[in-house]
Amino acid sequence: MDFKSNEKKWQEIWDKEGRYKAVDFSDKPKYYILVEFPYPSGSGLHVGHTPSQIAMDIVARKKRAEGYNVLYPMGWDAFGLPTENYAIKNGISPIKATSDNIASFKNQIKSLGISFDWSREINTTDENYYKWTQWIFLQFYKKGLAYKATANINWCPNCKTGLSNEESEGGVCERCGTPTVQKPKTQWMLKMSEYAEKLLKGLDDTNYLENIKIMQKNWIGKSEGTLVHCKLESGETFDIFTTCIETIFGITYFVLAPEHELVKKLKDKIKNYDEVEKYILKTSSKSEFERTQMLKEKTGCLLEGIYAINPVNGKKVPVYISDYVLAGYGTGAVMGVPSHDQRDYDFAKVAGLAIIEVISGGDISEKAFEKTEYLGKGCTLVNSDSFSGLTVEEAKVKLNEYLEKKGLGKKINTYKMRDWVFSRQRYWGEPVPLVYCEKCGWVPVPDDELPVTLPKVDKYKPSDDGESPLSLIEDWVNTTCPHCGGKARRETDVMPNWAGSSWYWLRYIDPHNDKEFASLEKLKYWNKVDLYNGGGEHVTRHLLYARFWHKFLYDNGFVLNPEPFDRRVQQGIILASDGSKMSKSRGNVVDPLKYVREYGADVTRLAHMFMGDYVEAKPWREDTMKPCERLLNRIVALSDRVVKDKSDENKTILAQSIKKVSEDIDGLKFNTAISQIMVLTTALEKASVVSEEDYKVLLSLVCPFAPHTAEELWQELDFGGRVDDSWPTYKEEDLKAGQVEIAVQVNSKIVARVMINPDDSQENILNTIKTSDTLKSYLDGKQIVKEIYVPARLVNLIVK
RNA sequence: GCCGGUGUGGCGGAAUGGCAGACGCACGGGACUUAAAAUCCCGAGUUCGCAAGGACGUGUGGGUUCGACUCCCACCACCGGCACCA
Numbered sequence: 001m002d003f004k005s006n007e008k009k010w011q012e013i014w015d016k017e018g019r020y021k022a023v024d025f026s027d028k029p030k031y032y033i034l035v036e037f038p039y040p041s042g043s044g045l046h047v048g049h050t051p052s053q054i055a056m057d058i059v060a061r062k063k064r065a066e067g068y069n070v071l072y073p074m075g076w077d078a079f080g081l082p083t084e085n086y087a088i089k090n091g092i093s094p095i096k097a098t099s100d101n102i103a104s105f106k107n108q109i110k111s112l113g114i115s116f117d118w119s120r121e122i123n124t125t126d127e128n129y130y131k132w133t134q135w136i137f138l139q140f141y142k143k144g145l146a147y148k149a150t151a152n153i154n155w156c157p158n159c160k161t162g163l164s165n166e167e168s169e170g171g172v173c174e175r176c177g178t179p180t181v182q183k184p185k186t187q188w189m190l191k192m193s194e195y196a197e198k199l200l201k202g203l204d205d206t207n208y209l210e211n212i213k214i215m216q217k218n219w220i221g222k223s224e225g226t227l228v229h230c231k232l233e234s235g236e237t238f239d240i241f242t243t244c245i246e247t248i249f250g251i252t253y254f255v256l257a258p259e260h261e262l263v264k265k266l267k268d269k270i271k272n273y274d275e276v277e278k279y280i281l282k283t284s285s286k287s288e289f290e291r292t293q294m295l296k297e298k299t300g301c302l303l304e305g306i307y308a309i310n311p312v313n314g315k316k317v318p319v320y321i322s323d324y325v326l327a328g329y330g331t332g333a334v335m336g337v338p339s340h341d342q343r344d345y346d347f348a349k350v351a352g353l354a355i356i357e358v359i360s361g362g363d364i365s366e367k368a369f370e371k372t373e374y375l376g377k378g379c380t381l382v383n384s385d386s387f388s389g390l391t392v393e394e395a396k397v398k399l400n401e402y403l404e405k406k407g408l409g410k411k412i413n414t415y416k417m418r419d420w421v422f423s424r425q426r427y428w429g430e431p432v433p434l435v436y437c438e439k440c441g442w443v444p445v446p447d448d449e450l451p452v453t454l455p456k457v458d459k460y461k462p463s464d465d466g467e468s469p470l471s472l473i474e475d476w477v478n479t480t481c482p483h484c485g486g487k488a489r490r491e492t493d494v495m496p497n498w499a500g501s502s503w504y505w506l507r508y509i510d511p512h513n514d515k516e517f518a519s520l521e522k523l524k525y526w527n528k529v530d531l532y533n534g535g536g537e538h539v540t541r542h543l544l545y546a547r548f549w550h551k552f553l554y555d556n557g558f559v560l561n562p563e564p565f566d567r568r569v570q571q572g573i574i575l576a577s578d579g580s581k582m583s584k585s586r587g588n589v590v591d592p593l594k595y596v597r598e599y600g601a602d603v604t605r606l607a608h609m610f611m612g613d614y615v616e617a618k619p620w621r622e623d624t625m626k627p628c629e630r631l632l633n634r635i636v637a638l639s640d641r642v643v644k645d646k647s648d649e650n651k652t653i654l655a656q657s658i659k660k661v662s663e664d665i666d667g668l669k670f671n672t673a674i675s676q677i678m679v680l681t682t683a684l685e686k687a688s689v690v691s692e693e694d695y696k697v698l699l700s701l702v703c704p705f706a707p708h709t710a711e712e713l714w715q716e717l718d719f720g721g722r723v724d725d726s727w728p729t730y731k732e733e734d735l736k737a738g739q740v741e742i743a744v745q746v747n748s749k750i751v752a753r754v755m756i757n758p759d760d761s762q763e764n765i766l767n768t769i770k771t772s773d774t775l776k777s778y779l780d781g782k783q784i785v786k787e788i789y790v791p792a793r794l795v796n797l798i799v800k
Numbered sequence: 801g802c803c804g805g806u807g808u809g810g811c812g813g814a815a816u817g818g819c820a821g822a823c824g825c826a827c828g829g830g831a832c833u834u835a836a837a838a839u840c841c842c843g844a845g846u847u848c849g850c851a852a853g854g855a856c857g858u859g860u861g862g863g864u865u866c867g868a869c870u871c872c873c874a875c876c877a878c879c880g881g882c883a884c885c886a
Contacts, residue, residue, distance in 0.1 A: 211804055211881095218803060218882065225886080242886060255886090298884085324884045334886045342801095343884055372802095416885055536880070573880095610824075612812055616805095617879075621812070623825050633839090672814070675823035743819040748867050750819060788866060790818050798866050 004600035007708040011113055020064075020115040022071035025525050031068040032526055033060050034505050034565070036534035036542075037075045037122075040101035041082055043584035045108040047608070047620050050592045052533045052571045054605050055614055055670060057114045059531065061704040062665050064115075065727040071526060072115060073508040075122035076102050080497045084428035088461065094428045095456070098125055108593055113601045113707055120511045124500030125428075129507065131451035132517035133499050134433040136549065137422075138444045139556060141434065145191040148442070151421045155183035155466060162425045162466045181285055185466060187423035188432055188493060195548050196220050196415040198562075202547065208568040212539050219540040221416025226400055227331070228409040230254065233307040233316060234269060238262050241330030241414055244340065244371050245403070246395040249384035250358035252348065253336040254308045254319045255300065258283045259327035263303070271304040276321065283323045298324055298347040311408045312399075313385060322347065330414050342368045358383050359392060420545070422496060425468040427454070429494030437481035437488040446482050452490070468492040501542055502549040505529050505564060523560055532565040535573065543568065569668060572617040579619050590620050602706035603629045609670035609705065628674075632709050634681050635702060638690060639713055647689040653680055654697050655734035661701045662727070670705075677702055692719070697728045736792075744769055745796040746778045758792040769795055 014020060035056045038049050053074075060072040078098045087094040102123065109116070122129055140146040154163040156173035157180075163173060168180040200220050203213045225243035232238070240254065256262060258280045267273055279301040300322030307316045317336075324343055325334050338348035338355045345368040348355055355364060361379040362369025374392060381388050381395050390398060403409035423432065431452045433445040445452055455476040463472055471477060471492040481488035503517070509526045510518035534543070543565075550564040575581060576588035583589065595604040606628035612618045657680040664673035680698060684690050696719060703710035703723050714723035736758060744752040752774045756765050766787055769775060779799060786798035 214804060215881065221882090221885065223885070240886080244886080322884095324886095326885070329885050331886095337886095341886070343886075346884095414885080416882095540881075610812090616813095618812080621825090624812080627824055630839095637839095671812090672823080675814075678823060741819085745819085745867080748818095753819075786866060788818085794818055794867095796818080796866055 006712045007111075007113060007601050010708045010711050011110060014113075014115070015118075018119070020060075020070075020072065020117050021119055022073075022117050023069055024522055026069040028067055028069035030071065030526055031060075031063045032071045032505075032529045032531075033063070034073070034508075034529045034532045036538065037077045037501070037504060038105065039080055039082075040076050040078055040098060040105045041584070042086055042097070042101055043589050044101075044591060045105045046582060047590045047592050048574045048582050050112065051574060051608050051614070052535075053109065053114050054112065054608050055571060055668065056531070056533050057605075058609070058665060058670060058704040059668075060115055061707060061724060062662075062727060065700065065703070065724045067726075071120075071508065072117060073120040073122075073511075074109065074114075074116040074118070075120075075504060075508070076105070076124065077497075077501050077504070078102070078123055078125040079429045079495075079500055081426070081428070084426060087428070093456065095125070098123075108591075111593060111596050111601060112605060115707075120508050122504060122507050122511055124430075124504065127451050127453055128514065130430045130500065132507065133430050133495065133503070134445075134450050134452060135447065135517065136503060136553070137430075137495065137499070138433055138447075138450075139558075140190055140552065141444055143552075143556065145194065145552065146422065147189055147191065148186050149189045149419075150184045151187045151189065152182035153185050153187075153425070153466065154180045156180050183466060184284075185423075185425075187421055188491075190420040190422045190548075192420045192545075192548050193415060193417060195551055196222070196417050197413070198551055199417075199544060199547055202551065202563050205563050206568065207566050209570070212543075212568055212570070215539045216544060219417060219544065223414050223416075225412065225414065226403065226409050227412045228311060228335070228403060229407075230311055230333075230335075231309050232266075232319070233309060234266075236262060236265065238308075238333050239331040240333045240335050241412070242335055244337070245399045245409075246381060246387075246392050247337040247340045247358050248310070248312050248335065248399065249381070249387070250337040250339045250356045251310045251315070251317055251335045252338060252354040252356060253317050253351075255322050255325045255334050255336055255347070256303075256319065257325040257327035257332040258321045258323055260321070260332045262333075263321060266303065266306060269305060272302070276301050276303060279321060298322065298343070298350050300324075300347060300351060302351070311403075318353075320347075320351065328418055329416065338368065339364050340368055340370060340374075342370055344368065356383055417544075420548075422499075423493035424496050425463075425466060425492075426494050427469040429496065430499055431470070432491040432493050432495060434491045435479055435481060435488040436491065437484060437486060439486055440481055440483040440488075442491075443481055443483045443488070449482070454494075468494060470494070498542060498545050502545045503553070505532075505546075506550075506553075506559065517558075520560065528561050528563060529565045530567060532568045534568070534570055536570045539570070570615065572613065572615050575617065575619045577619050577621060582620075595622070595625060599625050599629055600708075602632060602709045606631065606674060606705050610674045612671060614668045614670055631674075631678055631681060632706060634685065635698065635709070636713065638681065638684055638695065638698075639717060641690045642692055642695045642717060643689060645689060645691055646693065647687075647691045649689055650684060650687050650691075650694050651734045652737045653683040654694060654728075655730035657701060658697065658728050658730040659735065665704065674705065677705070692717075696723075699723050700726070700728045740792050742792065743794040744775070745794060746775070747798055748796055751775070751778055756792075762789050762791075765789065766795065770797070 033056050035052050038045070056072065060070050063070045083094045083097050087097050124130060137146060154168040156163055156176065156178055158173065158176050158178035163180060172179050200217060200222055203216060223243050225241055226245040228240050228242065230238055230240055263276065270276055300320045303319045303321065306319045308319050309316060324347070325332065336344045336347065338344040338353060339357045340359055345355070357364050358381055359369060359374050359379050360382045361374060361377065379392050381390050387395050387398060400411050431454060433450060433452045434442050435445065437443055455473050457473060461469065463469055477490050477492060479488050479490055480486065506518050510522045513519055546564060550559060551562055553559045554562045580586060580588065592604060603625060607624040610624045610628055611621060657676050660676040661673045664670065664676070684694060684698065699710045699714055700723060710723045738757065739755045740758050741753050741755055743750050744754055754769060766789060770779065782799040784797055785800050788796040
């Protein structure tokens, strides 16, 4: 049989039957498998996309055989820059470009025989989809979690245009090479920081891989510390945040972020304001890239005539501004303790400031004695008034108590995670559904007028003032205020790429609902995603955004559980065969269809999975095609030998194979599952009898990997029912073989191998071995001081 | 710098503290064939040896153990993420 020629046939049968449609409210237990939906780019589906879809397909097919009602859907995350740029360049509409790309992606996926439920296909650029993206945004707005604020955008002074982070990588404009600058712009923000603690805590209720949890934790970046109220000599107050309150007596200066509000307030009191203003200007023109390049050299500017008071000892110290203090983190102001913080140390050296040791046990003549070195070592405070002599740990507690009692400060937590800049000055994204009215201010578009659709234009170009291209489309921008009916203008920013993917798994649950994004009944039935597979590059962005939206929806009663995904796994990235990243621009993209045409879908699927450990990154290689083709050929050839007789000749290897393949699929160890299928095939080839029952097990096990071939053979042999009707089971007692070979060691060195019956008693086995001829020379005249028996594995005799 | 991960034959990769190298690729030998392809059988970690057999072997150096790829300590290399986070 040539299995390749039957693949199309089975794909059509599955389609026609709707075999893989997930059934809402079925009595079967449900299992929801999600694989990240692709961005339908012009370069087509490539082998970077396929491993995860194939792997999850294998899990889905196995789960269905086990009796689960499996939801395994697919869709398209189609808004985004590449399509927009492609459309501008070629003068076509992004809508057309998107639908062309989707058609080709879909064709590629279908030819691999992936069992997606296509009746639930979604597309983030579909009006019926982004209607709900906009609706959810408005819920954020109505709860006060969407707000306008000034944030920086990357700006090319030459092209006079705003750039995405991708377009300004390395700090230069992608188009003209001019260094980009940061330009402040009013933008929509989502108050993600309000969910920092919930996002952190919620991780405990998930089964993500441990490294994924750690990455998210690091990104959220919780710090426990102390907020301290400080005063200037002239009476103004400001707060600082520190995680090292024990070093507060070591303050020799304070530093404010250049953007700190106090700086402007003090304008009249700062003697060198000209100089200060210059420094601020210099900082603000620096790009993010430049600022991170400045790791070593510390710069700053003294605020002449300004002094601050150390709240714990009343000491008068100078105040600086410096760009190593970030406005957006903590309070935008820090205490300078050069003795115990390396950055402060560097700054103090440059500025010629005093360095006072307050934690004993280190050497501060060359560098700071930092918390990573002194924590947990029993170091004590010095030069700290009544707190001197306490250990660091004691001092932390006592100082916090002291500050709290005196009203000088309190314990707080801060987070590195910032609010989400939710505006893009682009065309190809979801319009932000708000209008601005001179009288009423920002007014949400009423629900019954959603979606606010993108104006369909033949051609458009980016504006040259940093505004969205939409701002040039006058008859779209001008509208009436939903509130007062007066003249109003639409928001012209669109949402970022990440918007549509922040809730898409909910839409699969109820994709055609035009009353709600999904009904509560269906949400209740499907509950959460049981298994979510995606790329490592999405762990800190998409995965966090998605959890944020979900938690917000949960808090407002729109979904029924606080976490969207139970188990999160990731596939290793597939690189080009030379180890470089696969991309259209490098011209090293590998099309899976090439292999489907040459070897068929089943071989291609097997080869993908046999390439190595699923979770490890690896270069694409095609030398796994042939052995997988050989495996299927052998299984086909074996069908000629199948007889109706019963036989338990193969029961051990069958039981072992069922166990191994089942466990390996659950554990995503697809390569070793295929190895086991190879081992089983070899065993059946060598067996004197291959019974129908034996062969059925083989087909069932191979079915998730090579479904077309398994179906075809099952039908050809007229086994009745379907190959994927059930998943084979085994008896525990069949796992053990009657006789096994074990190793015999003397003083931990292997001296012999013997066959034993593993059910025999330890005493018997040891006696037989000790008295055997082969061991004689090793044991004669020696005394056995210790005997070790590892059941069914080895015997180790320690002699003297 | 910080946080993760990974280091095993010529190659991809297997191994609940218990026979390292399963299963494959490539390779060598053989069978079938006029020949090739396909298929099948056999061999193979490295090294010394004609052989029997020996020595050495999971990044490096130590340690725990009857026994370590696996556990502990120190280090090296590569990959990924974060990066002036107070």
